[in-house]
Amino acid sequence: MSSETVYAIASGKGGVGKTTTTVNLGTALARAGERVAVVDADLGMANLAGFVGLNPDSTTLSDVLSERASVDDATYRLAENIVAVPSGTDLDDYAETAPEQLRDVVDELRSQYDAVLLDVGAGITHETVLPLGLADAVVVVSTPEPAAVHDSTKTLELTERAGGEAAGLVLTRTRPETDVSYEEIADRLDLPLLGTIPEDPAARESVYAGTPLVVHAPDSPASAAYRRIAADLAGIDVPNDRPDDGSESDDRSDAPPAGAQNADADPDANRDSEAEQDDVSSAITEAESER
Ligand code: ADP
Numbered sequence: 289m290s291s292e293t294v295y296a297i298a299s300g301k302g303g304v305g306k307t308t309t310t311v312n313l314g315t316a317l318a319r320a321g322e323r324v325a326v327v328d329a330d331l332g333m334a335n336l337a338g339f340v341g342l343n344p345d346s347t348t349l350s351d352v353l354s355e356r357a358s359v360d361d362a363t364y365r366l367a368e369n370i371v372a373v374p375s376g377t378d379l380d381d382y383a384e385t386a387p388e389q390l391r392d393v394v395d396e397l398r399s400q401y402d403a404v405l406l407d408v409g410a411g412i413t414h415e416t417v418l419p420l421g422l423a424d425a426v427v428v429v430s431t432p433e434p435a436a437v438h439d440s441t442k443t444l445e446l447t448e449r450a451g452g453e454a455a456g457l458v459l460t461r462t463r464p465e466t467d468v469s470y471e472e473i474a475d476r477l478d479l480p481l482l483g484t485i486p487e488d489p490a491a492r493e494s495v496y497a498g499t500p501l502v503v504h505a506p507d508s509p510a511s512a513a514y515r516r517i518a519a520d521l522a523g524i525d526v527p528n529d530r531p532d533d534g535s536e537s538d539d540r541s542d543a544p545p546a547g548a549q550n551a552d553a554d555p556d557a558n559r560d561s562e563a564e565q566d567d568v569s570s571a572i573t574e575a576e577s578e579r
């Protein structure tokens with residue numbers, strides 16, 4: 289594991305894939321044996337809970353920030369090695385939160401987990417800037433769209449003002465048949481390109497399933513890309529560790545081959561992701577029944 293523990297997953301424009309990136313990098317790290325906490329720091333537009341099938345009516349980060357609950361109360365086990373701290377969706381609760389308290393929450397999680405991933409809100413508000421300064425490394429997420437790339441420059445400015453460190457760029461929803469140079473986009477932002485996540489219908493399907501993409505469709509090109517970025521960030525090996533798959537852990541391809549199997553084409557993938565989904569759902573039910 290690298291010396292960095294707390295990552296802020298940030299973007300200038302909304303809807304570019306921050307939550308998808310947070311959940312899938314986190315899950316890929318957890319499956320490689322890292323202890324991971326993913327935190328919904330997008331206080332105004334909390335949506336991480338939905339991505340992992342959590343009920344947002346439970347105790348959330350908003351309760352912690354308004355000192356009604358402890359961090360533990362708002363921490364839910366998702367699967368082996370990974371917990372989530374969801375945020376509330378109630379506007380009244382949101383009005384009462386004190387984002388400054390986030391520092392204490394991050395410190396506490398930092399002491400307990402190998403990696404803490406903060407899903408940061410888009411735009412330029414107080415609670416957007418704060419996590420950028422609390423993180424050891426800011427991962428900027430953008431699509432190749434010019435508007436999104438342009439707004440990334442604001443995230444970089446905010447990161448600098450907050451005293452944070454930009455680690456690099458993840459470009460999402462990329463397409464093979466394009467003449468856009470992704471390296472050039474990263475160069476323009478003066479950021480290393482951490483990786484590109486191809487446009488993949490399985491990304492949306494996984495949200496409806498309430499299961500991270502890397503579990504829902506482990507063989508999809510986007511999942512492979514998330515595993516590779518997770519491995520690079522943490523300086524560890526992140527194999528595609530589907531159970532009973534019989535293949536060596538090092539057969540993970542760095543660039544998914546053309547025509548890579550997707551979950552639909554591979555009955556094993558479906559079986560495995562269903563098994564894991566049951567696992568995740570029952571872990572959540574378990575966590576919820578404890579309160
Ligand atoms: P943000 O958190 O930045 O608002 P999300 O992670 O919620 O963005 O993603 C926005 C939408 O884009 C979601 O519907 C998600 O399923 C979809 N999406 C994200 N990444 C991809 C991808 N690689 N391919 C296709 N759709 C994607």
Ligand code: MG
Binds near residue numbers: 330
């Ligand atoms: Mg989001």
